[in-house]
Amino acid sequence: MFYNTPMPPPRDPDRLLKARGADTRPDGRFEPYRRERDSDGWDIPEEAHLLRTEVVTEKPRSIITRNTSPDISFDRSINPYRGCEHGCIYCYARPSHAYLGLSPGLDFETKITAKPDAARLLERELARPSYKPAPIALGTNTDPYQPIESKLAIMPGILRVLRDWNHPVTLVTRGQTVLRDLDLWAGMAAKGQAAVGISVTTLDPPLARALEPRAPAPATRLRMIRELADAGVPVRVMVAPVIPVLTEPEIEAILTAARQAGATTASMIPLRLPHEVAPLFRDWLDRHRPGMAAHVMNRVQAMRGGRDNDPRFGHRFRGAGIEAELALKRFRLARTRLGFRQAAPQLDCTRFGPPPRAGDQLSLF
Template identity: 85%
Template sequence: MLPPRNPDERLKARGTDTRPDGRFEPHQRVRESDDWDIPEDQHLLRTEVSFERPRSIITRNTSPDISFDRSINPYRGCEHGCIYCYARPTHAYLGLSPGLDFETRITAKPEAALLLARELARPGYRPAPIAMGTNTDPYQPVESRLAIMPGILRVLSDWNHPATLVTRGHTVLRDLDLWAELAAKGMAAVGVSITTLDAGLARAMEPRAPAPQTRLRMIRGLSAAGVPVRVMVAPVIPVLTEPEIEAILTAAREAGATTASMIPLRLPLEVAPLFRNWLERHRPGMAAHVMNRVQAMRGGRDNDPRFGHRFWGSGIEADLARQRFRLARRRLGYQDSGVPLDCSRFGPPPRAGDQLSLF
């Protein structure tokens, strides 16, 4: 059971209203009344940003069902506050709550570009596309102020290093020239996540993420600049957003997306109770139906973490959703896969006084 909402906090545009303890915490905190009838001063819960200076910025993975082996995450936590976000449990590693802490206590890595240049310069480094936005969104609201991404993109362009991005943050258009520069060299691809075209539902589920129409404008802007764009229909939530699969694919195709993918709803660890709590608050009449359908796609559980199953689901429900998606993708003329990114030109940027190559 999740702890009750803190009555002293006034929430504005937050995905959850509770702060459950992380799974590694040895103790649980429980609010108890002191029996005084004096009301406490209520305060608006604001986002706090702290800074981290890690020793490296490229994260490696060996997961058999992930298409990339390295990624960069300039931020921990995400102010978008998407209630279903599979990254919420990572805040437990910081001793923070995957609930409200995840969307209000953000950690930024301001020296990311410097660290990246240092790692790319190591003698043993071998290039492969670096994925960004795979955990938390690098273009979440705080990026408009901290501007960590332009430095990262400039380093990647200088070194002719390919990169991919998954985002729903409109600040990506601020860096359109940098993404277009990489794309012109065959070294960039961007995925824009669209969960629903219903602005009201999006505002409730993803309170600080751009509205669906804004994300379609992002696709138009990126596509017009020559950046290959994938629309990511993710997550597909049974009952709530599943009926929109075809409509989302149609709108994104008209906006310029050339490839498409989908992922059924994932509810790992602390995300499941948070999502159930959200359903009871925002869609109480549909809560049981939604969760029954989710479990039908996840082997009778809220989540199936097995490699090869977590991104696809299993059973008739998942198979039918995938079939609908594939038929709509083919009918709308989407490409089956994106163009491979070019790693052949990777190398250190020229320095003043360097002899130019004859070829």
């Protein structure tokens, strides 16, 4: 089902925004009521306050999420956070905040839920006799290395559990805090049990700042690729999302820069605008690129069957039509020319098992 909503209401004049992607707080699609600001006739100015990030903790009963989607390459994932302070306006995970009764707009990037008990829950789940190992994907919904991770440090605990159990893991991130855990990633990669994907949307710093206000700058992401690769970690550059008109001309340049930095594999995904993301992105275009807004959305719809979004399996990550085919062909030609591998290395599941405990009998082999 395609989802379209009217333009969100104007900015709350009592709030000051600094480095935020969304400009409004539209209600989620599950809410029974819609809120709108309306003047009561009293012209009484109020002091404006800077909108700051709020973090609350969650105590889930399990930490591994399963999926059976036919067009996703993994069947299990871990997300230490709900919401993401990076504030990328196009983020496909924004609609997930509606399940919490929060807005996919400003709430998504200012009301973050953290799961500090993730490592303990993970070890408990890995220890179940029925558990069968397969690569666990990190960062599939929101970025585990978003800014708050530098203070909460949930990821090192997760990685130590995976390392001790010899469990393979993959990561998708654009957060530079990943370099804090470089020794853990390098150690697991040396055993063929880790691979990292770094998302690079654009090489243009001002555009990146507007699209992804609290994410690292393009030069920092290339440095992340270089340091991970130098440490022996297989790195995939993710040219995602490819936004027609805005970032689509950079496909070859991004691949070239990432290859020079040490990335060995590459992937590409056209812009997706599910549910509330479509009106939020349209609002962003009107604020930041008003002269290009109609052109961008016409090109987006040309890849999505005339709609803002096409959620069908097999189409959502590729798009359809001539526009999508040309972008994919350009990507594949550049990938081949630059010497990227066609597929990521297979991770080793054969060593999985509980870590040795004090007093355990040593193995003879």
